[in-house]
Amino acid sequence: MSDRLVHTETDVQGLSTAILLPSMDLFGSPIRSAVPPLTQVVGIGLFQRTVLTLQRAGIRQLIVLSGSDEDQLKVALTKGPRVTIPVRWMPLREFPVDDPRTWEALGAEVRGFCLLSGVGGVFSRPLIEQLRQDVQEGEAIVVAHRSGASPDGKANMNVLLSNQEEELADVVVLPCELLDAASLVSIDAGMVPVRRWLQEASRNGRVRILTTDANAGRWYQEIRNPADLQTAERKLFLSLKSEFEGFIDRYFNRKLSRWFTRIFLMLGLSPNSITMVATIIGLLAAAEFASGSYGAGLLGAALFQLSAVIDCCDGEVARLTFTESPFGAWLDMAMDNVVHLAIFGGIAWGLYLSMAGATHDWVPLALGATAILGNVLSFVSVNRAQGIKASSGWRTARHAAWAEFMLKNVASRDFSVAVFLFALFGVLELFLWIAAAGSLAFAMSMLWIIRPSARSEPAQRG
Known part of the structure; x- marks a missing residue:
């Protein structure tokens, strides 16, 4: 398929859907952030800021895999700025992340690409806009704090996930066919299958790294402690x-x-x-x-x-x-x-x-x-x-x-x-x-x- 046809298809079926996991770490490890999703960052909670940033960056559909705090998260979205994009809530008790059927159901809701993200960080709108521009057919994109990729932007996810996981942001873009293939992946109980998908895609040369260290306007700040909160606030003011x-x-x-x-x-x-x-x-x-x-x-x-x-x-x-x-x-x-x-x-x-x-x-x-x-x-x-x-x-x-x-x-x-x-x-x-x-x-x-x-x-x- 020519580049022109690829770009035409991704324009029509591009990155317009985001899946949020506010109660867990995206890569299946124990949650790295001790900061709750409703923690205030410059007047807005982490979860609400994530939703509004995605909305401003062009995301048109949102799916939330919510835990016991679902009611609180819903209330948070009704306060302050209006959320205009549709939000679908899928309780984890009914749609566990280690069940392939959950991801098959999600795959049916997505056309083209989807963005998977936790809410344990603050990021800029240009970062999401860059992800939406960079999608290429059949290729996953991983956001990293610093460059750990080869010169062509490809990466060995086995290395990144085992030795440099702390360098990965809680944001990943996946083509919908990976979600459809979830039933083919052996998933350990309680593990988010993103890690397995990326390892498999990496073996096929279908993972690209987008780093946040080369562009001051395209930043991501993980929130693990009060010091990180202050850093995130400083980055927001500087932007x-x-x-x-x-x-x-x-x-x-x-x-x-x-x-x-x-x-x-x-x-x-x-x-x-x-x-x-x-x-x-x-x-x-x-x-x-x-x-x-x-x-x-x-x-x-x-x-x-x-x-x-x-x-x-x-x-x-x-x-x-x-x-x-x-x-x-x-x-x-x-x-x-x-x-x-x-x-x-x-x-x-x-x-x-x-x-x-x-x-x-x-x-x-x-x-x-x-x-x-x-x-x-x-x-x-x-x-x-x-x-x-x-x-x-x-x-x-x-x-x-x-x-x-x-x-x-x-x-x-x-x-x-x-x-x-x-x-x-x-x-x-x-x-x-x-x-x-x-x-x-x-x-x-x-x-x-x-x-x-x-x-x-x-x-x-x-």
């Missing part, structure tokens, strides 16, 4: 990144925001609530700027920087707890613009008060109005660009690339540091000149970039 992130965001705001995010998670605040907290702090900053004194301007700049830090937290909490929503993303962007409008207006009014009676005391007000106009136009154009991107409506790749460049390198929170520096040196009027010119230039550039795509969109729909 946070917004789509549009500037230098200051990456190397300053994110460093501070993680501490606030932990506090917000402990308090149980929703992402939208955190957005409003950042907004209130930003409006307080604008009020300080409006008083017109040097000290108040410096305090306003510090509050504005704090608002920018807190503004990172809503997205972090949303991603950590799987509570992202289109409305939340829109509210975040809208409130950012409300704060920016207030900051421009506050600085302009404060400068006007400090220059009252002078010949050109109207200039700050004119600059503030221009900055506000530019910010409003920028908000409209960014909204439009994101809509075009979501609908794949860019007329050419060049327009898409320009829009991506503008959004990632210009539309960021980095200018909060610039505001602080201008306030520190007492030259906020210079900042207002730059803000007025810059916001108009950005808005005009974005409007020019999206204009051809906006005009061509009706024709594409037709």
Whole structure:
């Protein structure tokens, strides 16, 4: 069969089903983790986090071989983010894992490939996405912490399972024909048959190793003790990144925001609530700027920087707890613009008060109005660009690339540091000149970039 036919078949019958074993180790050994499946990791239990990560990675059907804690696991899935994929519960007392008929029944539920996983670890969505991309007809995939494979990615599972089992993650992808062949395998009582299947497949050269050490975004952290929990939490926080992130965001705001995010998670605040907290702090900053004194301007700049830090937290909490929503993303962007409008207006009014009676005391007000106009136009154009991107409506790749460049390198929170520096040196009027010119230039550039795509969109729909 040609590669093209193989890929076509795996697209249709690919990896869309996962089987979870929350009460036992995947390889038939005694459970390595002493941490229960409902243990909280950054606000969500291990079992719930596993299910939601699989759902976000494209798994469309879930089968749970549950033990005595089935009722608790079911309750856990009803709390927090909504699980939208179908979940089938198969109690171990009725479907023991050492009974070939259990796996024959499971094989009948699977087309193409299935993912088998315990819930004693935390893993990234890109890891599962990579597994879904890597499936090849008739081949099993094993996730390992470090490379123990030959250069072609093949591995001797007898060696791995006997000498390096600690290097294996609790995640395996199997072609459905291995499940169908379960009745042909002699299985010891109480043993999960994955070990036997992999040994047999390895002898036929049908096992591939996917390691997690070569890609920082494709990670797996086994949870065996409280220290592992802390490591998993650290990896989750390090994996946070917004789509549009500037230098200051990456190397300053994110460093501070993680501490606030932990506090917000402990308090149980929703992402939208955190957005409003950042907004209130930003409006307080604008009020300080409006008083017109040097000290108040410096305090306003510090509050504005704090608002920018807190503004990172809503997205972090949303991603950590799987509570992202289109409305939340829109509210975040809208409130950012409300704060920016207030900051421009506050600085302009404060400068006007400090220059009252002078010949050109109207200039700050004119600059503030221009900055506000530019910010409003920028908000409209960014909204439009994101809509075009979501609908794949860019007329050419060049327009898409320009829009991506503008959004990632210009539309960021980095200018909060610039505001602080201008306030520190007492030259906020210079900042207002730059803000007025810059916001108009950005808005005009974005409007020019999206204009051809906006005009061509009706024709594409037709």
